[in-house]
Amino acid sequence: MHKSNARRRLLAATLLTGALTASLVGCSSDDGGSAAEPSANEAALGTPNKATGTPVTIGFISEGKSQTIDTTDEIRGAKAAAAYANDYLGGIGGHRIEVKSCEALAQPAVATDCANQMVQAKVAAVVGPTPGELDSLVDVLSPAGVPLIVHSGTTQKGLSSPGVFSLTNGTxxxxxxxxxxxxxxxxxxxxxxxxxxxxxxxxxxxxxxxxxxxxxxxxxxxxxxxxxxxxxxxxxxxxxxxxxxxxxxxxxxxxxxxxxxxxxxxxxxxxxxxxxxxxxxxxxxxxxxxxxxALNLSPDAPDSKLNSAVLAKYGDGAKFGALSSAGYAPMLGMIKALNANKVTDPNQQTVMAGMKTAPPTEYPLTNGIMFQCNGKQIPISANICSADGIVAKxxxxxxxxxxxxxxxxxxxxxxxxx
Missing domain, CATH: 3.40.50.2300 (Response regulator)
Structure with a gap:
């Protein structure tokens, strides 16, 4: 009993960590001048492997652009990852990926509307960065059985609701x-x-x-x-x-x-x-x-060279940096996990099951950190798919x-x- 109470106290404190993270995300709407023009390098993309199967729709929800924020490079990064996968990774199980994006504008009501749009569109999954309005998305998507796959999500509902996958450890x-x-x-x-x-x-x-x-x-x-x-x-x-x-x-x-x-x-x-x-x-x-x-954005790292080449070809003007990476990494991470698990008929049910049973998969732009959404990575939450992190100078x-x-x-x- 005492150990259970201690776990609950730790989880409650961790949820406050998520609140802090969300509030700071809302205040960071650009790359602080660190973004760079991507470098075109077709050789870094690898061998073409075009998806030819019926399309599968994947949602992507970002804060987007308003009078106070501009995170549209997150959307461009996610779409670039999908386009790269369509041409070089066979999409998801041979199916071509179509991205349906929506801008939440850092407003709970708008985020709820975005989530409802995804349910109505019957997307196979929704991908996101570190959503500032995560709970509003969870309230709609989790009861509807729509997988929500994010770069990081450490709010109460993000850590405890079924069908939410945080590919990195936000704590x-x-x-x-x-x-x-x-x-x-x-x-x-x-x-x-x-x-x-x-x-x-x-x-x-x-x-x-x-x-x-x-x-x-x-x-x-x-x-x-x-x-x-x-x-x-x-x-x-x-x-x-x-x-x-x-x-x-x-x-x-x-x-x-x-x-x-x-x-x-x-x-x-x-x-x-x-x-x-x-x-x-x-x-x-x-x-x-x-x-x-959470990410290694060294320009000389192999993952960065691939990301830069993908953005140069498919990024629609996106810069190489933290914003585009927050869309690119979770989208490509999900695709890689589902393909590693040989999911050939992507829909809400198979994506949900596929994420839970996929083998350890390298998270993009980390150069070696593995994620696995089997609920066994760290004891505070089954929704966190990786324990490790990165330190830089x-x-x-x-x-x-x-x-x-x-x-x-x-x-x-x-x-x-x-």
Whole structure:
């Protein structure tokens, strides 16, 4: 009974992590200047293998474009992945993929309408990035039996509702930071968190559990948003390294205080802390900051070269970067998993079953991270299909390089025994 209660508390804290993630996604509507023109390279596409079977419709829901956001490259990335699969991977089981897209505009009512459109169109599945209105989609698609396959989804309903597949681990940054601290021998990690409940809750509870399981020391300092000078809080913290969580403006103030008061201390941060050119007020900019991320967008990586070639041929003007990748990766990941499972008649039922029973499949743009949606990857949710993550180094301007896969032990998520 006590162990069950502990699991529920961990899940509740994890859901707050999802709330934080969703709120930060809503504030990040571009690539921060990091997107690049794709490079045309037909050889990277491989050997043609055209789909000739009857079409199968796959939905894709993104926030899209409004007066305050523009994530349309997510849609272009997803459509490019489908077009590439149609010409080079035989579509899905030989069937040509047609993408039906819809823009949710970061509004729950519009997201609900998008989901209803997908049900009416009888799509075989709906794919998405990290939806800001995930629960609105789940409320419609899960009862209708429509598989919802997203890059990351860590809201309550996203983690617990049937038929939802989160291909990456949206809670991985805690485990990446803890694993790094353990491997580097850091004894005193101080998490500097934006002082709002959606951030402080999981930073204390999920972070505390994971660092504790890793055998690494861990304390949390919550600082109110809008605090320009964090020097008093940072200088008084007993730390040999820092883990910063928040949006880019909060993180900039934290980095400035850390590099001013403890310039030699290692700094770890979530990827939403970094914006290209945003480090001008930080001593030596973002240089040397360790960044947790889900994708490896190094231009020299094999996956990136393929993605760039796909965008150049099929991307309709999409740039190579975080936005297009958030559409491209889950769409291509789903296609690869279903083809690996030899699904030949794609519909809602076969896609649902196919995702659950597909063998381990490499997630695009990770250069080696595998996902498998069999419900056994990490103990907090059967809907999360992968445990591992990626850490990279930022340069002064905020560009990332030196990407490395971090293998995460699922036991880091284990709740204490009663």
């Amino acid at each position: 991985a940054y805690f485990a990446i930071a803890a694993t790094t601290a353990k491997d580097k021998g850091y004894k005193k990690t101080v998490a500097v968190s934006i002082g709002v409940p959606a951030a402080l809750g999981p930073t204390k509870q999920v972070g505390g559990l994971i660092f504790g399981n890793a055998g690494a020391g861990y304390t949390v300092v919550g600082i109110p948003p809008g605090t320009a000078d964090m020097t008093p809080q940072i200088s008084s913290a007993d730390a040999d390294n820092y883990f910063v969580l928040g949006n880019d403006s909060f993180c900039t103030s934290a980095f400035k205080a850390i590099k001013t008061t403890k310039p030699d201390a290692p700094v770890f941060a979530i990827d939403r802390c970094i914006s290209i050119g945003g480090g001008s007020s930080i001593p030596n900019g973002y240089n040397g900051i360790n960044v947790a991320t 930022a340069n002064k301007e905020g560009e990332l390089s030196d990407y490395k896969q971090v293998t995460i032990d699922p036991k880091l998520y284990a709740t204490p025994s009663p």
